Amino acid sequence: MQPTLFLLVLLFVIGIILLITGIRLYRQYTNVKEIADFPLDIEPRKINFEKSGAYSVTIVGAAKIDDLHFRVTSEDNKRMEIYTYGIFSPTFLYKRGIGVTAYYFIITQAGYHTITFRDLEKLEAKTTNLLLTSLFTKNIPAAHLSIKIKEHKLNWRLTLGMLLVIISSWAILFPIAYVLLNPSFRIFSK
Incomplete structure (x- = not known):
């Protein structure tokens, strides 16, 4: 596996985890x-x-x-x-x-x-x-x-939840955009 691919997959997985955490914090704030x-x-x-x-x-x-x-x-x-x-x-x-x-x-x-x-x-x-x-x-x-x-509920849950959703959307979209827009990047090498 290429080191770049490993970093992109890691960033994508971290983004998914941050998105789930952000949504859970937001739901805790609104569910009173x-x-x-x-x-x-x-x-x-x-x-x-x-x-x-x-x-x-x-x-x-x-x-x-x-x-x-x-x-x-x-x-x-x-x-x-x-x-x-x-x-x-x-x-x-x-x-x-x-x-x-x-x-x-x-x-x-x-x-x-x-x-x-x-x-x-x-x-x-x-x-x-x-x-x-x-x-x-x-x-x-x-x-x-x-x-x-x-x-x-304290407002920090709302603020942190929204911040995590924003950061996670960047962390999810960046690897996808990098793979799609970089023509020299190949997932499987020949």
Whole structure:
């Protein structure tokens, strides 16, 4: 076997392994458990969080959310949970339209917690993320939006999964292109 052929086959096999690993990491990021699904209103919702950890608030029906205020308290109303606004808020397509994962919070102790949304009249929800087009679109009323509470996986799985898919596609396509475009290269020597 020629040394060049051995390196090309090795690069191809490494590319396949990286592609499979990248797809698995991406699927781990997207395959999260949904805790609750309810319409957006001012009624307090009691939700059972089976374990402590990070959770995300996803708004279905809008691509951009501003001024959404909510509070997560424990069952004894003594502990308020920490929540943050996601600077990079990924949008996605869902069966009822577009959605955005906008907020993240941490549950420090498992059990029942109450989530309350406030000041819904100040809520700014748009169907587009683009600055110019969002200036000319009307706000979506809160009655047309719904909330999903999901477990949150760290973004490094998404980033690393996408990076591995990109690198693996190069590692798979380069040996194929080298063999096809190099007329002097022969797989089997006479």
